[in-house]
Amino acid sequence: MAPFKIRKLPLYLFLLRNLFILIFLLLGRPASTAEDLVTTNNSFATAIELTGAEFELQAGFATNHVAYDEERWWKWHSPSNSTYRWTATNFDYGFVNIFEVTDSGGSNLVAASYQRSPTTLLIDPPKSDPLGIVHFLEGRTYAIRLKPTGWYSVASFPVSVNFKPLGADAPSNDHYSAAKEISGTNHLLDYDLSSATFESLSEPKIVPQVVGQTLWWKWQSPGFGTAILRSMDSNAPALAGIYVTTSSNSQKLIATSATQLGNECVIFESAKQQVRWDTIPGVIYQIQIDRFPAMTNLLGSMEFQFMAAPVNDAPEGAIELSGFEVKTSADNRASTHRPAEPLLGVDWSALQAEPLWMQHHRTLILPDNSEANSIWFKWRSPNIGIVQVTPLEPIRYDDPSYENHEGHNGQDTGSDMCGKLFDLYPEPVFEPVYALFKSDANDLPMMEPVSAATQHVHFPMTEPGLFYIQMDSDPRATGVAPLNLLHTPPPTNDLFQHRILLPSTPLKVIGRTYAATSDPSDPEIMRNTNGSTRTVWWEWESPDDGEWYLKFVKRDNGETIHVFSPDLSTNIGLVSFDSLLFSAAKGQRFCIGVSAPSGNGGNISFTLSPLVSPTLKYNGFRYDWNYTRYNQLAVQESSDGWPIVVEQSTNLIDWISVTTNYSRPPAFEIPASHEPALFFRTRYLRPPSP
Numbered sequence: 001m002a003p004f005k006i007r008k009l010p011l012y013l014f015l016l017r018n019l020f021i022l023i024f025l026l027l028g029r030p031a032s033t034a035e036d037l038v039t040t041n042n043s044f045a046t047a048i049e050l051t052g053a054e055f056e057l058q059a060g061f062a063t064n065h066v067a068y069d070e071e072r073w074w075k076w077h078s079p080s081n082s083t084y085r086w087t088a089t090n091f092d093y094g095f096v097n098i099f100e101v102t103d104s105g106g107s108n109l110v111a112a113s114y115q116r117s118p119t120t121l122l123i124d125p126p127k128s129d130p131l132g133i134v135h136f137l138e139g140r141t142y143a144i145r146l147k148p149t150g151w152y153s154v155a156s157f158p159v160s161v162n163f164k165p166l167g168a169d170a171p172s173n174d175h176y177s178a179a180k181e182i183s184g185t186n187h188l189l190d191y192d193l194s195s196a197t198f199e200s201l202s203e204p205k206i207v208p209q210v211v212g213q214t215l216w217w218k219w220q221s222p223g224f225g226t227a228i229l230r231s232m233d234s235n236a237p238a239l240a241g242i243y244v245t246t247s248s249n250s251q252k253l254i255a256t257s258a259t260q261l262g263n264e265c266v267i268f269e270s271a272k273q274q275v276r277w278d279t280i281p282g283v284i285y286q287i288q289i290d291r292f293p294a295m296t297n298l299l300g301s302m303e304f305q306f307m308a309a310p311v312n313d314a315p316e317g318a319i320e321l322s323g324f325e326v327k328t329s330a331d332n333r334a335s336t337h338r339p340a341e342p343l344l345g346v347d348w349s350a351l352q353a354e355p356l357w358m359q360h361h362r363t364l365i366l367p368d369n370s371e372a373n374s375i376w377f378k379w380r381s382p383n384i385g386i387v388q389v390t391p392l393e394p395i396r397y398d399d400p401s402y403e404n405h406e407g408h409n410g411q412d413t414g415s416d417m418c419g420k421l422f423d424l425y426p427e428p429v430f431e432p433v434y435a436l437f438k439s440d441a442n443d444l445p446m447m448e449p450v451s452a453a454t455q456h457v458h459f460p461m462t463e464p465g466l467f468y469i470q471m472d473s474d475p476r477a478t479g480v481a482p483l484n485l486l487h488t489p490p491p492t493n494d495l496f497q498h499r500i501l502l503p504s505t506p507l508k509v510i511g512r513t514y515a516a517t518s519d520p521s522d523p524e525i526m527r528n529t530n531g532s533t534r535t536v537w538w539e540w541e542s543p544d545d546g547e548w549y550l551k552f553v554k555r556d557n558g559e560t561i562h563v564f565s566p567d568l569s570t571n572i573g574l575v576s577f578d579s580l581l582f583s584a585a586k587g588q589r590f591c592i593g594v595s596a597p598s599g600n601g602g603n604i605s606f607t608l609s610p611l612v613s614p615t616l617k618y619n620g621f622r623y624d625w626n627y628t629r630y631n632q633l634a635v636q637e638s639s640d641g642w643p644i645v646v647e648q649s650t651n652l653i654d655w656i657s658v659t660t661n662y663s664r665p666p667a668f669e670i671p672a673s674h675e676p677a678l679f680f681r682t683r684y685l686r687p688p689s690p
Helices: 011-027 356-361
Strands: 048-050 055-061 072-077 082-089 094-101 107-112 131-136 141-148 157-165 180-182 186-192 215-220 225-231 239-245 251-256 258-262 266-271 274-279 284-290 299-308 319-321 325-331 375-381 385-390 401-404 433-438 457-461 465-472 480-488 507-512 534-541 546-555 560-564 571-575 579-584 589-596 603-610 616-623 629-635 644-649 656-662 668-671 679-684
Touching: 055 072, 055 141, 082 094, 107 131, 141 157, 186 284, 225 239, 239 274, 251 274, 325 375, 375 385, 375 480, 385 433, 433 457, 465 480, 507 534, 546 560, 546 571, 560 579, 571 579
Parallel strands: 048 072, 180 215, 319 375
Antiparallel strands: 055 157, 072 141, 082 131, 082 157, 094 107, 094 141, 186 299, 215 284, 225 274, 225 299, 239 251, 239 284, 258 266, 325 480, 375 465, 385 457, 385 480, 401 507, 433 465, 507 603, 534 589, 546 579, 546 603, 560 571, 560 589, 616 629, 629 668, 644 656, 644 679
């Protein structure tokens, strides 16, 4: 398993770990049998001079306490430019540091042991990698220091570090100043890190945790687009970093494949399979390849690919769309952000669902310089209305229609987190968003969109005109997505003077307030203060005298129904939630207005039917103690919630109440042999007028 860092320990494990360490410090290790432990070269001033092209450092540390302050020094004059590998023995808990001595007598660190992370949760402290690589320059003097990390507490122990030349010079592209040049759009970069070195004075590190065996390439971009560097090794791939040279002649990291793997207990560094970055014409990009300690295969290949930006990468090249409905696709896989291009300001991280522990455990500081992956389209609105732009299927709203409807009878029919490793910097899911821009005087998009970036744009258009559509996605996730555009004009009954005349029958009416407008001539009771109400109209004539029942079947946006006299002077009633009961004379005309108080409106439907009171049903009989038979009657239940009255008469002229003011009157009974005969009827109690 790759090395990892401890992220958190339960209290009992923490105490147990410290107990083991205490025992380890008290008991120590067996005393060394070495007869000659070098201890005099314990400072830079007393460093031992080395000679020869190959040498071995032998030292002893004799302390009776934790060896925080113990160190040993050597000096060596390099006879040639050559790459060396060192191998440390019995020095798991110590550092090898190599310094270049300057002409003024100072020193600069050029190489050091890589400290591996612990491999158990209890007592195993961090260890140093026994192997290291350093490149020596001809004629330069170097100082070498051995220093324990503090985990030793023994009477004495020997240490040896062997330095041998690799037998081969460092690769020609070992330093960024000698980066191997590539050109064109496709290349295979073969690498061998076995003799690669790191120049600490002048060479940047992708992240601090790298080993420091680097190779360099450089490539000049032929144009706007996207470059991808993809590892051909799926098992512990090499680490890649992409740099540009700044105005101060330093290297700025703009992209990297570095990541971390972990869970709620552990974390360790790793590399993704690929890294991608946006390109600018003429800019030279430096490619650095390095490795983490977990990468043991030092030979490999990386595939380089450049994809030119699409023609509609900038607003000037926007692809033109036309018509009320468009179905096409949008491909932003090689798109970039141009200097004068509007930014949508989307918080892409907010779109990605990640565990909180994953966010808290991250320790790498990675660049994020790609601001957008947008592409552009333009479309001219043929009329007022609402336009939808979405990668999904657009919502289709009902045009006005009606159908026959029967009378209403008072009834409605109808794994262990510590065991599974996660990438702490996961690649985001490709989720395209769209935004709409008005055009300026030069027929280019304004800098601020008129609709927020979303996966489903609904934008009300108050006048025809040229609009720009920007598609974007998280800079780390691009792809091909549908682009569906649907323009919905106002419904035909948008204005009162264009109201639809309904037949004089019971009806189910279907329509929409979606894309309707606000008419200043609408009754004030139907308009809100900001003028955003959307209204539609019908007219209906009663076929007969009687009670009529108007009921909402569907409403998407909090719509209300108002029933008016034909000249709109009298408000007959209001349906805000469910239904309205009103009286109508034969030939009497009514105007029905439906309004959506805010938003874009939606689909609606309502029924208009004559009211038929609930029926009585025979519910059985009983005999009293005098053997008199009683028939039991009950009212068929109503779901409307209106009060119902049951009345009786002996002559069908004079009626008296039996039960009253109940939404569901209780059962009642009458003698079976009652004289004269009794007649019964039910009716709704009219609610008070609004």
